Amino acid sequence: MALSLWLVFPIVAGAAAVDAAMLTQPGHRFMVTSKRLASRRYGWALAWVAVPAVVAHGGVIVAVLALGGAWLGRVGVVPLLLAVAAQAVTIVWFAAWGSLIGRLLSPVVAGIVGAASAFLLSTIWGQAMSPRPQFSVFGDAGASVSQIGVTWNVHHLLVQIAVLGVTAVALWRVRVVGMGTRVRPTVVSACLAVASVMVVGSANSVVGGAPLQERVEAPELCVEAGTTVCVYREHFPYAGDTLETLQVMFDSASAAGYESLVPVRVEEWSRRYEPDRQSGVWGLYTIERNVEVDPAWGLAQSLLVPYQCPALSDDVGPPEQLWQSLEALTYTWMTVAGYDIPELKTTVLEPKDVDRILEAWSRCDLDVSP
Amino acid sequence: VSALAAWVGVHRVRAAVLVSLVAWTGAVVWREVLVTQAGPRILPTPIAALLLFAVIQGCVIALAVTPPLLDVRRPLRVVGYRVVWAASVTAVVTLLSSIVGVLDGAAAGASAIARNTLLCGALALLGSAMLGLERSWLPPLLATLATVQWGGGGTPQGFATWAVLIDPRTTHLQWAVVTTFWLAAAVVIAAGTGWPRSGVRVLRFRRVAVGLPQHRR
Numbered sequence: 188m189a190l191s192l193w194l195v196f197p198i199v200a201g202a203a204a205v206d207a208a209m210l211t212q213p214g215h216r217f218m219v220t221s222k223r224l225a226s227r228r229y230g231w232a233l234a235w236v237a238v239p240a241v242v243a244h245g246g247v248i249v250a251v252l253a254l255g256g257a258w259l260g261r262v263g264v265v266p267l268l269l270a271v272a273a274q275a276v277t278i279v280w281f282a283a284w285g286s287l288i289g290r291l292l293s294p295v296v297a298g299i300v301g302a303a304s305a306f307l308l309s310t311i312w313g314q315a316m317s318p319r320p321q322f323s324v325f326g327d328a329g330a331s332v333s334q335i336g337v338t339w340n341v342h343h344l345l346v347q348i349a350v351l352g353v354t355a356v357a358l359w360r361v362r363v364v365g366m367g368t369r370v371r372p373t374v375v376s377a378c379l380a381v382a383s384v385m386v387v388g389s390a391n392s393v394v395g396g397a398p399l400q401e402r403v404e405a406p407e408l409c410v411e412a413g414t415t416v417c418v419y420r421e422h423f424p425y426a427g428d429t430l431e432t433l434q435v436m437f438d439s440a441s442a443a444g445y446e447s448l449v450p451v452r453v454e455e456w457s458r459r460y461e462p463d464r465q466s467g468v469w470g471l472y473t474i475e476r477n478v479e480v481d482p483a484w485g486l487a488q489s490l491l492v493p494y495q496c497p498a499l500s501d502d503v504g505p506p507e508q509l510w511q512s513l514e515a516l517t518y519t520w521m522t523v524a525g526y527d528i529p530e531l532k533t534t535v536l537e538p539k540d541v542d543r544i545l546e547a548w549s550r551c552d553l554d555v556s557p
Numbered sequence: 558v559s560a561l562a563a564w565v566g567v568h569r570v571r572a573a574v575l576v577s578l579v580a581w582t583g584a585v586v587w588r589e590v591l592v593t594q595a596g597p598r599i600l601p602t603p604i605a606a607l608l609l610f611a612v613i614q615g616c617v618i619a620l621a622v623t624p625p626l627l628d629v630r631r632p633l634r635v636v637g638y639r640v641v642w643a644a645s646v647t648a649v650v651t652l653l654s655s656i657v658g659v660l661d662g663a664a665a666g667a668s669a670i671a672r673n674t675l676l677c678g679a680l681a682l683l684g685s686a687m688l689g690l691e692r693s694w695l696p697p698l699l700a701t702l703a704t705v706q707w708g709g710g711g712t713p714q715g716f717a718t719w720a721v722l723i724d725p726r727t728t729h730l731q732w733a734v735v736t737t738f739w740l741a742a743a744v745v746i747a748a749g750t751g752w753p754r755s756g757v758r759v760l761r762f763r764r765v766a767v768g769l770p771q772h773r774r
Binding site: 191192193194197198201205208209293294295296297298299300302303306309310313326327 | 692
């Protein structure tokens, strides 16, 4: 959603700068040096740039949500609205920045100076260039990529809205004086503007915490495919092939008497959700769109691997027997289910051998041979 | 006052020099910087910041070249002088900005910077003729932003064929196209033809009548 915001900032700032610069020219000057009229005039000019940009951005967000068919997503309406508001305030801030630049320059250079400075500011303070996620005052808090299992850090959104809102007002209220070809800001306004920019610049290092917070969610859409298989509802439209294959595998396994190859329940993995294998739930790899579905072989292996055991992730690595057993188990399952598989030096196991291996694995005893 | 001093005097050379030098200093300081991210998106191909400075130098060209009164009809001889003036300004700005490319550690070569400056200059000149000098920054800026956003990736070189502005190497074809385009833009601005004149003339007259004093326009 906010992938294109960085394109909007320089354009908005440049346009606002040109408008403000034209307002400040001799001939219009009385409108902006008068205490009563100044803020209102600059405010209208600023709004004339910022409001269409914000409305267009909002329109894009609504269109994307409508096309995606996920109106509220998973995190609820308040964080969603706050995130949109934060992005809107960023646009307004850059309009105010451009307006300030424009007041101090002639119209012919205001545009490029406003646009270039906005690009510079948004590049320096807007990106999470650092490897670890952190608060970014012009950033989108990761709003551009839909992610299951996280929600916005509402505290960050509120800080972003407050800091940018207050400083945008300060930049907008900067008063200029002078009747010659050049104007200058009043001392108070100049101090206020400098302070505003410093506040915005220091916000990134002052505000701690990660912009996205964990909000672990289990897959909620369950179907009967020989056993209960649960996937995330966002992934369900692409899960058809996988579910069909699973159904065939589980049906044939139980028909041939390999009951231990049919788990109580299968759940889709996500980056932050791990199915609880201790209680008999097996994990299914994350289903992705436009990705070739694994053949049954790969699917079976991913289901069987005892990922809950620490030996799989430590430095030494699991014993050789694990891979032999895994190969034998998969070979057995594929043979039982009638899939085409390459010739291997392993044999089809008896149901009791399968039971033995899987029982040992559930205790994280990985030394068991086929 | 010599003719040249008078010619320089009626154009916005002082502002152009100022903006150009500031941008040039920035380019020297950040000559090693590679832009790796556009907003939250990681770019498929990192882009030398030096190539992006061409937007500002292009606007500088428009600033110095655009005559103070755009809609006065001119005899052919004057159009010729104006093209020569545009060529001189463009040559100086292009040379100055591409010098950074031969400095130690520069992330982009001199010829790529020169090509970008020429292209952005042409876009800014056209923008000045069509939209007015105040908005002449819009075409080069939009072209560059669009190229950075959509021009990367997709091909073995790391950018699309049309994405000339982020191509670190120059080809003869690019030079031919960019130079022709610049020449066309220079003729347009020199001839003082912006949009087709018939429909806009009334508006233009009003601007002349009630607008700013002549030296500010």
